[in-house]
Amino acid sequence: QSALTQPASVSGAPGQSITISCTGTSSDVGGYNYVSWYQQHPGKAPKLMIYDVSNRPSGVPDRFSGSKSGNTASLTISGLQAEDEADYYCSSYTSSSTLVFGTGTKVTVL
């Protein structure tokens, strides 16, 4: 199972919006509505930010939103804040009943 493809880095100024893409295949992202997004700060464990494509766990700011079209999922951060600077990973359930993660995106707040 190959990793899902994400851009290596995305940046934006405070208050701006950024979008991170996550491209897979019909055997993972395109085949199931089980795409999740995780935020990871340096030296910390990943934190679930979005699940089932577009749902936010309790406590996650509504600045974070998710969507999917075909084999590509997206995470949008609106009103970018300094604390959003982190690595972000997507993941998807697969047709092999396993999970696959994305390559990861480093978000920089300018």
Added chain:
Amino acid sequence: EVQLVESGGGLVQPGGSLRLSCVASGFTFSSYSMNWVRQAPGKGLEWVSYISSSSSTIYYADSVKGRFTISRDNAKNSMYLQMNSPRDEDTAVYYCARGRVRGDYWGQGTLVTVSS
């Protein structure tokens, strides 16, 4: 409060063995599927293995199949990863994560270093 605490990491020689543990608290452990996910130094996340709530269903990544064994003891609220014949490329922080199709809670991780 949901808590997952991993332990058992350390230095292991190639071809040796190591057992990782994940102890859960704050939820009914026996009702939840669990996963092991690892992260090599400076690299991304890699799913390693899955075990269902009753241990009836188990899956492994191709990279560890035949070498690693996942198990759980619901009476002890614990999950395990037996690592046999580890290779240099197995060096990583190993996290346990709760859930079937997502990791809604994660432990803090335990570092495994494979080196002679």
